[in-house]
Amino acid sequence: MRPKTNSIKNQIRLIYYTFFYNENNDSLTLIETFLYPFVDYISKFFRIIGWFLVCLVILLITNMIYLYFSIILPQIYTTTWPNFLIHFIIGNWLAINTVFHYYKGLTTNPGQPPKNKIDNIASMCKKCISPKPARTHHCSICDNCILKMDHHCPWFNNCIGFYNHRYFLMFCIFMTIDCIYLITFGFYYYCAYVYQNDELNIISFVINLGSIPSPHGRSIFFTLNAIEFFLCFVAIFAVGGLAGINIFVVSNGATNIELRSMRIPCVPSTYSVRPKM
Secondary structure, eight states, rough: OOOOOOOOOHHHHHHHHHHSOOOTHHHHHHHHHHHHHHHHHHHHHHHHHHHHHHHHHHHHHHHHHHHHIIIIHHHHHHHHHHHHHHHHHHHHHHHHHHHHHHHHHHHHOOOOOSSOOOOEEEEEEEETTEEEEETTEEEEETEEETTTTOEEETTTEEEEEEHHHHHHHHHHHHHOOOHHHHIIHHHHHHHHHSOSSSSSOHHHHHHTOOOOTTOOOOHHHHHHHHHHHHHHHHHHHHHHHHHHHHHHHHHHTTOOOHHHHOOOTTOOOOOOOOOOO
């Protein structure tokens, strides 16, 4: 059983005994013990806001899809039939893949060590007090050991590990393509319909928060759309950068945790070498 350290008195006692009554003490153990109360409170905070961030992502994705099917696609329909068919296929393909990979990354268990027999035991988890296979790390937020843990993602409210790393990476890739498509082709047709002006640029549109005079009137809907376009513009660099990093990590057969332990990032991990048959 893992010792309970909920009260301040127990936390102080744990730090005291670790500092002065531990024969196998080292600097890393001292730092971990001293920071444990702070990490515990931070973990509780992320558990609370985790589902809020998930709802925020779902809201933004839903608004992107609604914006596309309610305004952008009908405007494309007024052009040529081949043009409409191409955008219809691309838009639906991106929307389906984005929603699918986010759902799978959100609901798929990242993987935990088996409870019964473990053949490849690398060490013992100090927090779970249980055997830990190779490439397994303990997540203080989920309070579980995760197989091939990459990181804990608050936007998924889930750890990214052995079974859902693929869905996380594919979501980042499709989300980046989605945002590029929306602020290029989508923004062009949006302005052509709402403002009847194809010369507006994304920067001036966002600065005015959609308050540019429109034949359809001004409403909070257009202001929210302006914020949506701005978030898409930012997401190209944020989510796209995250996708690029993870592509590099996966191509080296490693995880983000293992990448930090490499002295030279360009050197492949030992796990990227295929075993000889």
